[in-house]
Amino acid sequence: MSHFDVATVAVQAALDAGARYADARVMHRRTESMNARNGEIEDLTQQEDAGIGVRALVGSGWGFYAVPDLSTAGARLAGQTAARIAAASTQVPGPPLDLVRSPATTASWASACEVDPLGVPLGEKGELLTTATRLMVEHGADLAEGLYQAWDTRKWFVSSEGHRIDQHIRECGGGISATVVGEHETQRRSYPSYRGQYGTRGWELVRELDLTAHAARIAEEARALLTAPVCPAGETTLILGGEQMCLQIHESVGHAIELDRILGWEAAFAGTSWLDLSKLGSLRYGSELMNITIDPTIPGALGSFGFDDEGTPAQARDAVRDGRWVGVLAGRDSAAVAGLDYGGSVRSDGWARLPMVRMTNVGLEPGPHTLEEIIAATDDGILMDFNRSWSIDDRRLNFQFGCEIGYEVKNGKLGRMLRNPTYTGIGPRFWQSMDMLSNETVAWGTPNCGKGQPGQIGHTGHPAAPARFQNVRVGVKA
Amino acid sequence: MSSSLADLAHQVLDLVRTAAPTAEAAVSADRTEQWLTRFATSFIHQNVADETTSVTLTVHVDGRTTVASTTLTDDAGLRALVERTVGATRLAPLDAAWPGLVPPASLAGTGTVDQSVLAATPDDRAGVVQAFVRAAGGLETAGYCRTKHWTGAYANSAGHFVEGEATSADFDGIARNDGADSAARISSTRMSDLDGAALGDRVGRNARTLASAIELPAGEYEVVLMPEAVADILTNFAFYGFNGKQHNEGRSFARLGEAQFDPAITLTDDPVTPGNIGQPYDAEGTPRGVLSLVDAGVTAAVAHDRRTAAKAEAASTGHFSEGGWGPMTENLVLSPGSTPLPDLIRGVRRGLLVTDFWYTRVLDPRQMTLTGLTRNGVWLIEDGEIGTPVQNFRFTQAYPQALAPGRVLGVGDTAVAQPSRWGLGSWTGPALRLASWNFTGTASG
Numbered sequence: 001m002s003h004f005d006v007a008t009v010a011v012q013a014a015l016d017a018g019a020r021y022a023d024a025r026v027m028h029r030r031t032e033s034m035n036a037r038n039g040e041i042e043d044l045t046q047q048e049d050a051g052i053g054v055r056a057l058v059g060s061g062w063g064f065y066a067v068p069d070l071s072t073a074g075a076r077l078a079g080q081t082a083a084r085i086a087a088a089s090t091q092v093p094g095p096p097l098d099l100v101r102s103p104a105t106t107a108s109w110a111s112a113c114e115v116d117p118l119g120v121p122l123g124e125k126g127e128l129l130t131t132a133t134r135l136m137v138e139h140g141a142d143l144a145e146g147l148y149q150a151w152d153t154r155k156w157f158v159s160s161e162g163h164r165i166d167q168h169i170r171e172c173g174g175g176i177s178a179t180v181v182g183e184h185e186t187q188r189r190s191y192p193s194y195r196g197q198y199g200t201r202g203w204e205l206v207r208e209l210d211l212t213a214h215a216a217r218i219a220e221e222a223r224a225l226l227t228a229p230v231c232p233a234g235e236t237t238l239i240l241g242g243e244q245m246c247l248q249i250h251e252s253v254g255h256a257i258e259l260d261r262i263l264g265w266e267a268a269f270a271g272t273s274w275l276d277l278s279k280l281g282s283l284r285y286g287s288e289l290m291n292i293t294i295d296p297t298i299p300g301a302l303g304s305f306g307f308d309d310e311g312t313p314a315q316a317r318d319a320v321r322d323g324r325w326v327g328v329l330a331g332r333d334s335a336a337v338a339g340l341d342y343g344g345s346v347r348s349d350g351w352a353r354l355p356m357v358r359m360t361n362v363g364l365e366p367g368p369h370t371l372e373e374i375i376a377a378t379d380d381g382i383l384m385d386f387n388r389s390w391s392i393d394d395r396r397l398n399f400q401f402g403c404e405i406g407y408e409v410k411n412g413k414l415g416r417m418l419r420n421p422t423y424t425g426i427g428p429r430f431w432q433s434m435d436m437l438s439n440e441t442v443a444w445g446t447p448n449c450g451k452g453q454p455g456q457i458g459h460t461g462h463p464a465a466p467a468r469f470q471n472v473r474v475g476v477k478a
Numbered sequence: 479m480s481s482s483l484a485d486l487a488h489q490v491l492d493l494v495r496t497a498a499p500t501a502e503a504a505v506s507a508d509r510t511e512q513w514l515t516r517f518a519t520s521f522i523h524q525n526v527a528d529e530t531t532s533v534t535l536t537v538h539v540d541g542r543t544t545v546a547s548t549t550l551t552d553d554a555g556l557r558a559l560v561e562r563t564v565g566a567t568r569l570a571p572l573d574a575a576w577p578g579l580v581p582p583a584s585l586a587g588t589g590t591v592d593q594s595v596l597a598a599t600p601d602d603r604a605g606v607v608q609a610f611v612r613a614a615g616g617l618e619t620a621g622y623c624r625t626k627h628w629t630g631a632y633a634n635s636a637g638h639f640v641e642g643e644a645t646s647a648d649f650d651g652i653a654r655n656d657g658a659d660s661a662a663r664i665s666s667t668r669m670s671d672l673d674g675a676a677l678g679d680r681v682g683r684n685a686r687t688l689a690s691a692i693e694l695p696a697g698e699y700e701v702v703l704m705p706e707a708v709a710d711i712l713t714n715f716a717f718y719g720f721n722g723k724q725h726n727e728g729r730s731f732a733r734l735g736e737a738q739f740d741p742a743i744t745l746t747d748d749p750v751t752p753g754n755i756g757q758p759y760d761a762e763g764t765p766r767g768v769l770s771l772v773d774a775g776v777t778a779a780v781a782h783d784r785r786t787a788a789k790a791e792a793a794s795t796g797h798f799s800e801g802g803w804g805p806m807t808e809n810l811v812l813s814p815g816s817t818p819l820p821d822l823i824r825g826v827r828r829g830l831l832v833t834d835f836w837y838t839r840v841l842d843p844r845q846m847t848l849t850g851l852t853r854n855g856v857w858l859i860e861d862g863e864i865g866t867p868v869q870n871f872r873f874t875q876a877y878p879q880a881l882a883p884g885r886v887l888g889v890g891d892t893a894v895a896q897p898s899r900w901g902l903g904s905w906t907g908p909a910l911r912l913a914s915w916n917f918t919g920t921a922s923g
Binding site for chain 1: 512514515516517518519520521522523524525526527528529530531532543544545546547548549550551558559562563566569570571572573574575599600601603604605607608611618620621622624650651652654659661727728729800802836837838839840841842843844845849850851853870872874899900918919921922923
């Protein structure tokens, strides 16, 4: 039996057991990761998993059940069990539930990949990481780390509405970091970002990063940070580099526009959102420079796909246009509850997990300036970049972020390096203070977005460019 | 107990012996059943289950190591796993720090299993949720009811074999009163400990007292932390404090043998005492026991896996964890004191009662300085009485400093196990009265 046939058996079994809608995903995923530390390989791990996850709707109640058994009997049992779980949900029922339209589609989709990351010799990968970490030690790192990760995912989706879609998504990426240990604190610099750079691409992405070329520099910067002056406390003009902007977008916009959070469906765990659906289309989220898009069609970005895990085709839409909030990340059920006419942002991190609203590529459209021009236009401020810590409240309003490195900006020029730079603010106030935006966009990949119960790890993409903000509180002290 | 898993582990080991007779090999076969009923806006919106069997194989040949896992556990899948892993190991980079396999050793316990968890149905979990929702008295509610069952077997080519089995039952619920939330959580090995009606009644009553919260200025406040907030402290100590890898690298606050905590603080990691949640051995096959981390204020130990233990010239404590984090304690127990919660509160002249912490992240691991926010209910305490509800704060606080000698003014007499967000574990602690907590901003900015 083909994987499509297995999924079809499961869907039919759920319908026969009383479901009014059902879908099933068979997934087969291979992953590989390698970590190096101070010039030696620390960990080489390869994983393979395969199974089927079935979703069934009985009345207004969902049920989901997953097993690794891909036999006909296993698929039938999975469908029946999903329906049984859904029936139990009706003990504590919600309002009537519909699904917004997703045209029945038969399709195949694959992400672009020049060099299969799982096909590159292990020796070549190991040599890259050991060389880069050895270089960092030679240039002052007490702890030099490097890693890569690769995912090769195939999925076959069938729904009771006639979807029959298979996808092959290959993702990979990596990065390095240098940590120095001082008497009372540690300092760290990383390249190209906190956990590296990732995309729906092949090994060519890692080669382009040229990790070894940056090893010496970040080790020396980490050591210099130990003796750099501490970031001063107060309100100032803040320039954020592109890597930190990625996280700013992720935390204070991406999660806030998730419709399940707005509806209160994540209230106990991940939290809700400050956004009120009645203000969709009119609420001012930020300055007129702020244009945020939801776009899973960006080639090579980590949040890209052909179809989401409900079978909805990938399509771009606005989330914030000219500073006004105009769109959400939605699934078929949450959109129907909210009275919207689109889904397309539902994914799960594997066959054993329920698909839920997740960020795709949520990015900030570029502005007219270069970073150099932004610095030149700033008389007095601080430039911060490369995320070090992140925290935001359960409504996605009050944030505090720490960066690996900061620099004074005086009279249009970069000044001294600053250590332990932090900044804090309230989302919409912060975004409304954005007055300059760079055109130097990078589609950063975030491979570690946590959400849901049982917990799921999402892969998201964030086109981001450096930007300037006014009157930001910096230098929060313990 | 888990004979099929034992067979699976030995079958893979035999395949490795044939494919690579000189290899050192270890096999872990694990089966997890997880059933979780989530509710929000007072209805069940996600009701999920998965039952997964996985096999993890570690092969070390000629100084090179590969770890591989699969959920394809039929004959073909296992043969492919062995072929792939042995092949990858021959090509892998050198592993200079290979610590060798764990030798044969006995378990301190096999894990606590409760039949009510094994027998729990989707209707049973929905019943707990229904009782909670009803008891909250019309307030909007959210949360989950979860049961887990783990069985495992581990075998290696050094002749070591262990197996175990454990259950957990967790409940987490909030009631919402005009945007202000009240929370209660509990974790147990037993389904019968999840009293949805009692928990719903409690959070409903608490949530009703949260109306019209005032905003207080940021600053240092004396605090009484509820077990939900204490669980966050324990979680971060597990990540950053008692992690042997970070300790080896000079990134931990911990200095063994020093009185870094108030004498009222005694902390252990205990997955094996009957009634506790946890696995009796780690993924390297090392048996777990009761590990004393802080003994009456004195830092006594950090957790190790085989690699970090070798570097520290210590013994593994059975705390291997995946993902490069280093050894993790997942079953921390902060010993209760003798002070009932009302008496903890009565001793405060002016301070804050804090239910829960949220989104805490480390700013510097060396000092264990974290930032985060309060959540799910904060009240002003004046002259020993709980008074006005207070809006949430952001804080920036060095956790060890908050528990330092002289800073712990009271330890509650009831430790409540709190659910873990990952793994099969829990964070168990009583309410704490602390001399100060550094609130650096209000939630409104």
